[in-house]
Amino acid sequence: MKNIAVIGAGTMGNGIAHTFAQSGYQVQLIDINSDAVEKGMTTIIKNLDRMLSKELITQNQKAETLANITTQIDLKKGVEKADLVIEAATENGDLKLKIFKQLDEFSPIEAILASNTSSISITKIAAVTKRPNQVIGMHFMNPVPVMKLVEIINGYATADVVTQQIMAVSKKLGKIPVKVNDYPGFIANRILMPMINEAIYSLYEGVAGVYEIDTVMKLGMAHPMGPLQLADFIGLDVCLSILNVLYSGFGNPKYAPCPLLVNMVMAGKLGVKSGEGFYDYTTTKKAETIAKQFI
Numbered sequence: 001m002k003n004i005a006v007i008g009a010g011t012m013g014n015g016i017a018h019t020f021a022q023s024g025y026q027v028q029l030i031d032i033n034s035d036a037v038e039k040g041m042t043t044i045i046k047n048l049d050r051m052l053s054k055e056l057i058t059q060n061q062k063a064e065t066l067a068n069i070t071t072q073i074d075l076k077k078g079v080e081k082a083d084l085v086i087e088a089a090t091e092n093g094d095l096k097l098k099i100f101k102q103l104d105e106f107s108p109i110e111a112i113l114a115s116n117t118s119s120i121s122i123t124k125i126a127a128v129t130k131r132p133n134q135v136i137g138m139h140f141m142n143p144v145p146v147m148k149l150v151e152i153i154n155g156y157a158t159a160d161v162v163t164q165q166i167m168a169v170s171k172k173l174g175k176i177p178v179k180v181n182d183y184p185g186f187i188a189n190r191i192l193m194p195m196i197n198e199a200i201y202s203l204y205e206g207v208a209g210v211y212e213i214d215t216v217m218k219l220g221m222a223h224p225m226g227p228l229q230l231a232d233f234i235g236l237d238v239c240l241s242i243l244n245v246l247y248s249g250f251g252n253p254k255y256a257p258c259p260l261l262v263n264m265v266m267a268g269k270l271g272v273k274s275g276e277g278f279y280d281y282t283t284t285k286k287a288e289t290i291a292k293q294f295i
């Protein structure tokens, strides 16, 4: 495996491209327009500079990593030589099905098609292709260059040999792959999202404030970050869409998203990416808690 195509140059896509390129793979980084790919490249350069300043990489490694990445806004051109395609576009089921139909049409017949989806069924995505045995979930964690875990999701039809190849590639990146089966939320989000939702319910019901909830979980459970701050980092829209997948997938009301989360997303308060969520990221001083006004 040598040529990798990454679809989407956003938070996850640029991190995935960076990680493969740093391990010597040739990467095509693809998005819908040149602004999006440029934004992705700017983030990669910023992250490489941070690694350089911490002496984690050399100037040569930075140059080699950047030389291994080509940007592309034409999906067909970007995937036509790929051995492995990793889709990291927006978390939207219809969009992903459309992209996978195109990937099936334009990429080499032997290429493996992976999705970085947080929650959408790999089996459903695989079913729109003519190669469901070569479709798999490759769920990287944010920030990709730093986080060790890759959750590998076997769809209903994923071939064992494909799983083994993807486990091996993940190890070559210096990651630790963990294999799970394809049920709503897989493992990571099936466990994480109910915790985040419960934290939001606790706020909504007035049990405690943002600071108090996050502090209990940080100091009491040794979590590096409280659940409300983590939700801000993930994106409240992403959290809502994952909870909806769990809710509809299991048909169990315990996964119903808290009305406060729904309200905040409708109000455009999406967390770090919009500048406001449970905390205010627009001020230069320490983030203030702001969510109370939505209750």
Ligand SMILES: NC(=O)c1ccc[n+]([C@@H]2O[C@H](COP(=O)([O-])OP(=O)(O)OC[C@H]3O[C@@H](n4cnc5c(N)ncnc54)[C@H](O)[C@@H]3O)[C@@H](O)[C@H]2O)c1
Residues within 6 Å of the ligand: 007, 008, 009, 010, 011, 012, 013, 030, 031, 032, 036, 087, 088, 089, 090, 091, 092, 095, 099, 116, 117, 118, 119, 139, 140, 141, 142, 233, 234, 235, 238
């Ligand atoms: N953000 C996280 O912490 C996180 C963690 C794990 C997995 N994920 C998953 O990774 C995927 C990407 O999430 P993100 O946070 O990077 O989103 P993002 O919004 O930061 O980036 C998505 C990118 O996809 C691009 N895009 C949309 N349609 C496209 C198309 N047809 N072709 C090419 N590019 C297209 C957008 O322009 C955007 O640049 C989602 O499936 C998400 O669930 C996210």
